[in-house]
Amino acid sequence: MKKTLLALLAATCLQPAFAADLSPTEQAIVAAVKANNAQGLALLEKSVNINSGTMNHAGVRAVGALFRQEFDALGFQTRWSEMPAAMQRAGHLIAEREGKQGKRLLLIGHLDTVFEKDSPVQLWERHGDRVRGQGVSDMKGGDVIIIQALKALKQAGALDNTTIRVVFTGDEEDAGSPKEIARKDLIDAARRSDLALAFEGTSRNADGKDTATIGRRSSSSWVLEVKGKQGHSSAIFRGGYGAIYEAARILDAFRREVPEPDLTFSPGLILGGTEVTEQPELAKGSAFGKTNVIPNSVVVHGDMRYLDYAQRDRARAKMSAIAAQNLAGTSATIRFHDSYPPMSPTEGNRKLLAQYSQASIDAGLGEIVAVPPGLRGAGDVAFVAPLIDSLDGMGAAGNGAHSPNEDLDIPSIERSTIRTALMIYRLTR
Numbered sequence: 001m002k003k004t005l006l007a008l009l010a011a012t013c014l015q016p017a018f019a020a021d022l023s024p025t026e027q028a029i030v031a032a033v034k035a036n037n038a039q040g041l042a043l044l045e046k047s048v049n050i051n052s053g054t055m056n057h058a059g060v061r062a063v064g065a066l067f068r069q070e071f072d073a074l075g076f077q078t079r080w081s082e083m084p085a086a087m088q089r090a091g092h093l094i095a096e097r098e099g100k101q102g103k104r105l106l107l108i109g110h111l112d113t114v115f116e117k118d119s120p121v122q123l124w125e126r127h128g129d130r131v132r133g134q135g136v137s138d139m140k141g142g143d144v145i146i147i148q149a150l151k152a153l154k155q156a157g158a159l160d161n162t163t164i165r166v167v168f169t170g171d172e173e174d175a176g177s178p179k180e181i182a183r184k185d186l187i188d189a190a191r192r193s194d195l196a197l198a199f200e201g202t203s204r205n206a207d208g209k210d211t212a213t214i215g216r217r218s219s220s221s222w223v224l225e226v227k228g229k230q231g232h233s234s235a236i237f238r239g240g241y242g243a244i245y246e247a248a249r250i251l252d253a254f255r256r257e258v259p260e261p262d263l264t265f266s267p268g269l270i271l272g273g274t275e276v277t278e279q280p281e282l283a284k285g286s287a288f289g290k291t292n293v294i295p296n297s298v299v300v301h302g303d304m305r306y307l308d309y310a311q312r313d314r315a316r317a318k319m320s321a322i323a324a325q326n327l328a329g330t331s332a333t334i335r336f337h338d339s340y341p342p343m344s345p346t347e348g349n350r351k352l353l354a355q356y357s358q359a360s361i362d363a364g365l366g367e368i369v370a371v372p373p374g375l376r377g378a379g380d381v382a383f384v385a386p387l388i389d390s391l392d393g394m395g396a397a398g399n400g401a402h403s404p405n406e407d408l409d410i411p412s413i414e415r416s417t418i419r420t421a422l423m424i425y426r427l428t429r
């Protein structure tokens with residue numbers, strides 16, 4: 001009884017609070033977001049129907065051109081930043097406007113997806129309030145949220161005199177090398193900004209609350225190369241174990257001995273036999289081997305994600321030691337490569353989350369809570385997080401990113417756009 005009464009009171013208090021906690025301009029911003037929502041979904045569909053796997057440069061450019069028109073229409077200065085040809089990456093879209101008031105914002109998105117041109121995954125397949133497709137939540141949904149939020153601000157007259165820089169990278173899923181060039185535009189923009197907001201996909205937590213990201217793990221990679229003595233298969237336990245048994249031993253020991261909280265490592269590609277050819281830049285390769293021949297080579301490509309450098313060094317030392325204890329007639333080497341730095345969960349990032357959550361509460365959309373940093377992999381925001389306060393996971397809600405089941409909760413676009421627009425408005429006063 002008491003509970004019911006309280007719930008009733010809470011419910012009746014929430015309704016008028018919505019209008020009371022938003023200024024007239026903020027209410028106009030929310031109204032504009034809602035009025036433009038169908039248009040935003042159409043833009044998302046158009047962008048998702050263009051395959052933009054990182055290596056499909058024409059596709060990445062086409063998605064960039066589509067979004068560039070939107071920023072042009074909003075009065076931003078736009079340009080396409082080309083990467084040197086040797087890097088084999090499409091480049092980035094940059095849109096900027098300069099003003100004198102409030103905080104200077106950097107908004108981060110990406111144009112590419114993990115689904116290359118030959119991917120069997122459907123481009124766009126809508127079922128009621130959900131849509132499955134290539135990059136719907138990672139992260140074309142987030143890109144559209146940025147555009148729709150800015151559009152609503154413009155319509156409410158709230159964009160004037162603000163400083164906003166937008167960088168949509170064309171190679172977030174597989175950043176070009178060297179990173180100093182691949183991420184120069186992003187880092188330059190961060191140096192001229194006070195804080196960064198990134199729009200990677202989000203999800204609801206177990207309590208049904210929307211979330212955002214104040215910390216992310218790094219991304220790094222490793223390559224394990226195993227050699228064995230080639231011979232007749234009938235001699236396998238006398239003449240040396242061959243490269244495939246040794247690779248299996250090493251990988252299994254990694255799984256059993258190296259794990260710790262917030263650390264993951266996963267072999268993503270393995271090739272083994274007597275002839276192994278690799279095309280690492282295409283994440284492809286081929287192998288030849290006969291069942292009556294002891295295989296002499298294996299190569300494994302894997303990733304590793306960590307929250308800080310001490311954890312990285314501990315894991316690498318254990319993996320190197322495991323790879324050095326070889327079975328008879330085999331040898332192995334392992335190489336490690338850093339890719340994205342970790343984004344540490346700082347006080348400044350927590351403060352941005354609090355502001356984002358407040359905007360959401362004021363709009364009647366509920367509190368936003370932090371995702372445990374150990375659950376998030378790397379993102380472009382990590383390159384700017386060492387320089388300025390940053391918040392990520394402000395994009396669309398969905399499941400199964402990077403898998404054929406990647407999907408998006410369509411109503412989350414409007415929710416995130418409202419919060420984003422209100423937050424940008426408040427930060428730029």
Ligand SMILES: [Zn+2]
Binds near residue numbers: 172200201
């Ligand atoms: Zn992404």
